[in-house]
Amino acid sequence: MSARAGEILVPGAASAGKALVLTAPISFWGGVDPKSGRIADVRHPQHGEIIAGRVLFLPGTIGSSSASAVLMELVHSSNAPAAMVLHEPDAILLLGLIVAREMGWQTPVAMKLDRQHFSAFDNHRVEVTAGGMIRAVAAA
Amino acid sequence: MSLELSAGERAVAAGSDGRAMAMRIVADSARLLGAPGLIPIASAHIDGALYHGDSGTLFAERLVAGGARVAVRATLNVGALDLTGCARVRLEEPARSMARRMMEAYRKLGCEQSWTCAPYQAGHRPAFGTDVAWGESNAVVFCNSVLGARTNRYGDFLDIACAISGRAPDYGLHRPENRRPTLTFDVSDLPAAFLADETAWPVLGSLYGREVGNAVGIVTGVKKHPGEDALKAFGAAAASSGAVGLFHIAGVTPEAGTFGKIEAETTIHVTPEMAADARKRLSTAQTVDRLDAVAIGSPHLSLDEFGALERLLAGRKLSVPLYACTGRHILTELDKAGRRKALESCGVTIVADTCVVVTPILADRHDGVLMTNSGKFAQYAPGNTGYGVLYGSLADCVESAVAGRPSFAEIDR
Numbered sequence: 001m002s003a004r005a006g007e008i009l010v011p012g013a014a015s016a017g018k019a020l021v022l023t024a025p026i027s028f029w030g031g032v033d034p035k036s037g038r039i040a041d042v043r044h045p046q047h048g049e050i051i052a053g054r055v056l057f058l059p060g061t062i063g064s065s066s067a068s069a070v071l072m073e074l075v076h077s078s079n080a081p082a083a084m085v086l087h088e089p090d091a092i093l094l095l096g097l098i099v100a101r102e103m104g105w106q107t108p109v110a111m112k113l114d115r116q117h118f119s120a121f122d123n124h125r126v127e128v129t130a131g132g133m134i135r136a137v138a139a140a
Numbered sequence: 141m142s143l144e145l146s147a148g149e150r151a152v153a154a155g156s157d158g159r160a161m162a163m164r165i166v167a168d169s170a171r172l173l174g175a176p177g178l179i180p181i182a183s184a185h186i187d188g189a190l191y192h193g194d195s196g197t198l199f200a201e202r203l204v205a206g207g208a209r210v211a212v213r214a215t216l217n218v219g220a221l222d223l224t225g226c227a228r229v230r231l232e233e234p235a236r237s238m239a240r241r242m243m244e245a246y247r248k249l250g251c252e253q254s255w256t257c258a259p260y261q262a263g264h265r266p267a268f269g270t271d272v273a274w275g276e277s278n279a280v281v282f283c284n285s286v287l288g289a290r291t292n293r294y295g296d297f298l299d300i301a302c303a304i305s306g307r308a309p310d311y312g313l314h315r316p317e318n319r320r321p322t323l324t325f326d327v328s329d330l331p332a333a334f335l336a337d338e339t340a341w342p343v344l345g346s347l348y349g350r351e352v353g354n355a356v357g358i359v360t361g362v363k364k365h366p367g368e369d370a371l372k373a374f375g376a377a378a379a380s381s382g383a384v385g386l387f388h389i390a391g392v393t394p395e396a397g398t399f400g401k402i403e404a405e406t407t408i409h410v411t412p413e414m415a416a417d418a419r420k421r422l423s424t425a426q427t428v429d430r431l432d433a434v435a436i437g438s439p440h441l442s443l444d445e446f447g448a449l450e451r452l453l454a455g456r457k458l459s460v461p462l463y464a465c466t467g468r469h470i471l472t473e474l475d476k477a478g479r480r481k482a483l484e485s486c487g488v489t490i491v492a493d494t495c496v497v498v499t500p501i502l503a504d505r506h507d508g509v510l511m512t513n514s515g516k517f518a519q520y521a522p523g524n525t526g527y528g529v530l531y532g533s534l535a536d537c538v539e540s541a542v543a544g545r546p547s548f549a550e551i552d553r
Contacts, residue, residue, distance in 0.1 A: 066192060068297055072195045076193070095169055102165060
């Protein structure tokens with residue numbers, strides 16, 4: 001089973017969940033429903049998938065200055081991913097986690113990992129440590 | 141490169157109050173952006189008071205509870221409600237109360253009750269070369285391009301955190317080397333009559349945004365200063381079709397002449413066909429035989445723009461609603477001279493503090509057709525309101541609202 005060390009972008013608790021590997025960049029604003037965590041962008045290849053509770057692999061993000069508000073709303077409504085793995089840090093998106101932490105809400109860990117490693121985790125249950133280890137533990 | 145905070149900044153961040161929270165948010169963002177440090181700012185324009193969900197209201201109230209106050213002048217962008225009572229907003233409870241609580245919290249933080257997306261026409265004009273932290277894409281692009289002050293696009297949470305801490309991350313458009321144009325957008329092939337028309341600027345802005353994305357470009361071939369309202373329309377359209385934060389126009393905007401010889405990597409030669417195509421793309425409605433509403437004022441209308449509206453309307457009664465979005469700074473002026481009353485008696489609905497694409501004001505219909513002269517409304521109305529859009533000049537908008545059906549002046553150029 002695959003294991004990789006990611007670089008911590010925003011700290012969070014250890015967690016586990018089924019991997020959701022996106023195959024195209026996504027805009028959280030307009031692309032993810034803040035009330036349900038459903039991918040709402042009809043043009044996105046993973047349209048209809050729910051990001052809540054998943055270990056979410058993001059090959060890219062499309063910047064919107066309201067992406068942070070959507071991510072914070074997902075945390076507040078308990079619809080955030082279990083962990084977030086980003087190919088590139090997106091400061092505006094991750095601001096949603098930074099502010100949620102300041103509010104004292106439990107936030108997913110966010111880490112950086114090159115997207116060439118993403119596919120090895122697809123269709124697996126994945127464990128993530130607070131230190132940034134990402135491990136596929138079982139086929140899902 | 142790692143972030144270095146000054147002793148003073150570290151001391152503030154180590155606290156437990158609202159100001160400490162704001163400083164930590166700015167510092168954490170700076171770290172993610174790869175900024176080497178923080179810089180002092182002279183003012184802020186806050187976009188974060190528009191309700192998107194309860195978490196934003198709770199955040200603002202936490203800052204208030206922590207005793208936070210803005211350290212610099214901070215104006216407010218639109219909210220989700222019209223607090224002046226001019227227009228009725230159909231926002232339902234409990235969202236309505238949460239939106240009102242949010243607006244109230246930002247007032248308590250010491251922000252000015254400007255509630256406008258055109259703060260630069262409401263007396264908030266930072267000096268050339270000063271660093272500021274502004275939100276709202278059209279205000280950001282105007283501030284950078286037309287005023288020559290320096291800001292990145294500061295979104296929700298970071299805008300108010302910068303205003304409270306008086307600091308911003310030192311990166312992006314705050315740094316002179318990132319303000320140099322790398323691309324030329326040449327309009328010299330366009331007829332002078334086209335450039336003199338008000339519709340040229342939102343149309344060219346939407347084309348510019350699509351072509352340029354987030355690069356910094358310089359527009360060449362503009363022989364006459366088109367006026368501030370035209371630059372406002374250009375920037376708003378560019379920032380809604382692309383991620384434009386700063387543009388230059390040779391001979392017009394204040395920084396354009398400061399770069400010496402510009403060796404642009406790319407030159408876009410704009411043809412009349414490209415401009416005509418960009419104009420067509422602003423309309424999304426399938427048919428031109430019906431009209432449900434007209435909306436103008438994105439960005440918020442200036443007093444001059446109200447003057448143009450009054451001249452075109454000439455006291456006639458409207459057959460479909462015309463929503464004229466503006467700020468309370470203009471409302472006060474209109475009230476003084478009895479102009480608001482005259483406009484309302486013709487059937488104009490003035491919308492203050494907010495606008496028709498950020499909160500439900502238009503009648504709720506899935507098949508509605510909206511006419512506008514704003515490139516920004518044209519961009520956002522279909523997604524945010526469900527209405528199809530017809531793009532036209534201000535004169536087209538007024539004639540259509542009077543006639544109750546779309547009416548376009550002959551375009552012979």
